[in-house]
Amino acid sequence: MNPAAHSYPWVPDQGDGTYRNPVLHADYSDPDVVRVGSDYFLTSSSFNCTxxxxxxxxxxxVNWxxxxxxxxNLSHPRYSEVQPGHGVWAPSIRHHDGKFWIFFPTPDEGLYLTTATDxxxxxxxxxxxLAGKGLIDPCPFWDDDGKAYLIHAYAGSRAGIRNKLHLRPMAPDGSRTLGKGKVVIEIDPSLPALEGPKLHKRSGWYYISAPAGGVATGWQCIFRSRSIQGPYEEKTVLAQRGSAINGPHQGALVDTPDGDWxxxxFQDKDLYGRIVHLQPVRWEDDWPLIGEAQDEAGVGRPVLHHRKLLPGGDFPAVPQDSDEFESETLGxxxxWHGNHEADWHSFxxxxxxLRLRPHFALNGNIAKAPNLLLQKFPASEFEVETRIEIPHDHASLHSGLVVAGENMAALDAQHIDGKYRLSLMISGESLGALELAAPSLILKLKVGGGGVCRLGLAMSETPFYQIGPSFPATPGRWIGAKVGIYCVTTDVLDPSGYADFA
Structure with a gap:
């Protein structure tokens, strides 16, 4: 599947020593970053996707x-079925004792750890x-005396608590917590959620950064204390403050080799998901002040344009989007839209x-198909195209190009009696159809301003022939809209057939 244009649709590096926000115009929700030497590594929530x-x-x-x-895959077997909004919530990534550590929650099961040397x-x-329903957003901390801790928040939807941050002693190898610990920060329960804590130490101060106020409307708090056990004093350091950047919070404080911070x-941008911004930080009276134009209380405003950390390099670099399917592995x-199996595809x-094999979908309902192969929207406007070929002797087989969200939309293809039947399907309803005889099809998606989508064909007579009406992309449960391809069958007794993409 390839972008119709060769240039990437959003490039933050301006090539003149500056960057524009967002630095990732894609749904990398709840980002966390760690620096090792002069390299930075980012991870984010992935929910039910694998x-x-x-x-x-x-x-x-800036360049990622x-x-x-x-x-x-997710550990619990229930993720073999699509579980919108469940799965991996806000993780933390750290480097300690010669290896990388990611602590992450699945809010229905508990807090997990995975590690790697590379x-x-x-x-x-x-x-x-640590097992427990409603435990979310864990972050580890290893103190100078060798003691280790794990701080986390609570999901109100599962635990009935959403206003407390809990610190627990932890085995230094991360294998388990060592006791109940204590709640170190608690806000008025009538206020919007406090979540996503990250624990740091600088100049003898312990800092807990945590967002409050809700995903789309919130702000960034910093809490500090001379003791890890508290008490902590609080300061709001970043808020929208009349800018176009709503809910600027939940992320990572990170330093540079030269001592800058x-x-x-993220910013919640509705159907585009939680896109990623980069803000400068300066320290004043041992408080981190974030963004620009701090008011009298030290609350910063997000920047849209700023100088880069490094002025040069082999830039720009952007996350991958195009895939020619000439490798032996997926980009x-x-x-996938749920836990996946190795035999779902072949090169x-x-x-x-890329050959996709069908997964059974009752009544062709792809919303519940875990074998949707998807990627994030990479910009506010872009184009996608892919060539598809389906064998003609599998009438129950459906394949095509999908825009995934709360309302699923697909350009659905069947190959029957030597002809392709194409239908624009939105939430299971056909809103336009076309039949034509061809050995293969080039399916095309155009996404315009506001996420308005048009699906159609690229044909010899015209570069784009739209099928059915335009429609708005919609976000999924806690994630932005995605675009991708699929292959399903409506015959539970016949798993044969395939669809080839190029």
Missing amino acids: PGLPILHSRDL RIVNHALK PAGDWSAPHLV WFIH FQWQ SERGGH
């Missing part, structure tokens, strides 16, 4: 490439550190093509 916990690499916090995923290599199988955070940008059966 492989999960994407790993991105940068040398300047996907280098791995830390999680192949972030682009193999990660360990997830280890359950930056803050990576890192792809994720060896037809060179230069």
Whole structure:
């Protein structure tokens, strides 16, 4: 599947020593970043999508490439079915004792740990550190005296608590917590949620950064104390303050080799998901002040344009999107819609093509199909095209191009009696159809301003022939809209057939 244009639709690096926000115009929700030497590694929530916990690499916090995923599949067997909004919530990534550590929650099961010596290599199988429903957003901390701690929040939807941050002593190897610990921060329960804590130490101060106020409307808090056990004093350091950046919070404070500091955070942009911004940080009276134009209380405003950490380099670099399917592996940008199996796809059966095998979908309902192969929207406007070929002797087989969200939309293809039947399907309803005889089809998606989508064909007579009406993309449960491909069958007794993409 390839972008119709060769240039990437959103490039943050301006090529003149500055960058524009967002630095990732894609749904990397709840980002966390760690620096090792002069390299930065980012991970984010992945919810029900697999492989999960994407790993991105940068040398300047502006130009990012996907280098791995830390999680192949979710541990609980129920994720073999699509579980919107469940799965991996806000993770933390750290480097300690010569290896990388990612602590992450699945809010219905508990808090997990996976580790690796090389972030682009193999990660360990997830280890359950602390079981419990409603435990979310864990972050580890190893103190100067060798003691280790784990701080986390609570999901109000599961635990009935959403206003407390809990600190627990932890075995230094991360294998388990060592007691109940204590709630170190508690806000008025009538206020919006306090979540996503990250624990740091600087100049003898312990800092807990945590977002409050809700995903779309919130702000960033910093709490500090001379003792890790508290008491902590509170300061709001970043808020929208009349800018276009709503809810600027939930992310990572990270330093540079030269001692500068930056803050990576998300902005909820509805159907585009939680896109990632980069803010400068300066320290004043041992408080981190984030963004620009701090008011009298020290609350910063998000920047839209700023100087880069590094002025040069082999830039720009952007997350992968195009895939020619000429490799023997899927590009890192792809994720399935649930736990996946290795035999769902093949590169060896037809060179230069990705072959998808069908998964049963009752009444052709792809919303519940875990074998949707998807990637994030990469910008506010972009185009996608893919060539598809289906064998003509499988009438129950459906395949095509999908825009996934709360309302699923697909350009659905069947190959019957030597002809392709194409239908624009939105939430299971056909809103336009076309029949034509052809050996293969080039399916095309155009996404315009506001996420308005048009699906159609590229044909010899015209570069784009739209099928059915335009429609708005919609976000999924806690995630942005995605685009991708699929292959399903409506015959539970016939799993044969395939669809080839190029």
